[in-house]
Amino acid sequence: MNTYRRSFVVVGLVSLLAACAVASATASRASVAGTWSGSYHGAFAGRFTLHWKLTGSRLKGTITLSNPPGQYGITGFVGRGGAIRFGVVKVGATYTGSVSGASMSGKYTTPQGGGSWSARRTA
Numbered sequence: 597m598n599t600y601r602r603s604f605v606v607v608g609l610v611s612l613l614a615a616c617a618v619a620s621a622t623a624s625r626a627s628v629a630g631t632w633s634g635s636y637h638g639a640f641a642g643r644f645t646l647h648w649k650l651t652g653s654r655l656k657g658t659i660t661l662s663n664p665p666g667q668y669g670i671t672g673f674v675g676r677g678g679a680i681r682f683g684v685v686k687v688g689a690t691y692t693g694s695v696s697g698a699s700m701s702g703k704y705t706t707p708q709g710g711g712s713w714s715a716r717r718t719a
Contacts, residue, residue, distance in 0.1 A: 658670065
């Protein structure tokens with residue numbers, strides 16, 4: 597195969613792989629928008645409901661916690677491979693983890709300690 601053809605094939609394969617990576621990241625991000633219900637365990641334990649809106653990789657919405665009780669505004673982002681990070685400023689909690697399909701899970705930290713969390717899509 598001549599050099600021109602090899603270069604063309606390599607460029608084509610690189611372009612195809614890049615397009616697949618972008619499509620995968622976009623699909624992971626798009627799957628986060630909506631309503632999620634879950635639980636958390638550790639320094640605090642209880643149930644929560646998330647309502648997300650997604651703009652690009654930025655998340656914005658509300659979380660309703662059972663402990664401490666209340667509804668709070670949250671912001672965050674979704675990164676490559678479904679990595680997710682969001683925070684609840686009023687209660688000082690930061691959540692990190694990953695999202696895959698209709699489930700997400702990870703760890704949380706607060707000034708009083710941390711623990712684990714998990715959630716499933718409900719709508």
